[in-house]
Amino acid sequence: EIVMTQSPATLSVSPGERATLSCRASQSVSGNLAWYQQKTGQAPRLLIYGASTRATGIPARFSGSGSGTEFTLTISSLQSEDFAVYYCQQYNNWITFGQGTRLEI
Amino acid sequence: EVQLLESGGGLGQPGGSLRLSCAASGFTFSSYAMNWVRQAPGKGLEWLSTISDSGASTYYADSVKGRFTISRDNSNNTLYLQMNSLRAEDTAVYYCAKNGWSKFDPWGQGTLVTVSS
Numbered sequence: 001e002i003v004m005t006q007s008p009a010t011l012s013v014s015p016g017e018r019a020t021l022s023c024r025a026s027q028s029v030s031g032n033l034a035w036y037q038q039k040t041g042q043a044p045r046l047l048i049y050g051a052s053t054r055a056t057g058i059p060a061r062f063s064g065s066g067s068g069t070e071f072t073l074t075i076s077s078l079q080s081e082d083f084a085v086y087y088c089q090q091y092n093n094w095i096t097f098g099q100g101t102r103l104e105i
Numbered sequence: 106e107v108q109l110l111e112s113g114g115g116l117g118q119p120g121g122s123l124r125l126s127c128a129a130s131g132f133t134f135s136s137y138a139m140n141w142v143r144q145a146p147g148k149g150l151e152w153l154s155t156i157s158d159s160g161a162s163t164y165y166a167d168s169v170k171g172r173f174t175i176s177r178d179n180s181n182n183t184l185y186l187q188m189n190s191l192r193a194e195d196t197a198v199y200y201c202a203k204n205g206w207s208k209f210d211p212w213g214q215g216t217l218v219t220v221s222s
Contacts, residue, residue: 055208
């Protein structure tokens with residue numbers, strides 16, 4: 001099983017600041033990596049797939065990068081609605097999720 | 106608009122059974138693999154199962170293999186999860202999600218399963 005490790009567990013930032021979230025795979029997943037946003041009481045929403053492609057309707061302030069085992073989700077200028085939990089997911093070899101990063105004020 | 110609507114959650118007895126449903130609309134259901142994912146209270150996401158577009162192939166996480174069965178009815182655009190031998194640790198919100206070995210998009214709103222005596 002490919003283990004996905006996200007860091008940090010919690011990230012405290014202010015609106016308008018830049019946030020950088022990391023996701024590491026225990027073995028290469030190539031570019032088969034997605035990021036999801038989950039707000040309290042809601043289902044996850046797809047943000048990024050293929051490591052760097054924004055899903056439909058996702059603002060340009062969200063960007064993804066990386067390949068192989070190291071991936072990053074960057075939110076360039078945080079808006080109030082961006083405070084949520086973010087998960088990475090690999091789909092290169094079965095499916096596994098990271099444990100999540102909580103983005104808080 | 107693509108929509109997924111889960112139902113069938115509720116209180117289940119330890120050792121008992123529940124069947125979850127996921128009604129799909131807004132896309133050609135029979136053309137897409139489908140998935141079940143769960144989230145225990147306050148925890149992260151756990152992939153459970155995937156079924157191919159035709160239903161001929163199914164895949165399970167070790168945590169549910171032999172206890173849960175995924176199936177689909179393409180004539181009624183519905184995905185199912187039959188859950189047997191329920192355990193307390195199966196308590197979670199259960200989501201269905203579109204697409205197979207790929208990005209999951211979209212997700213249903215989820216249905217809560219509580220296993221308790």
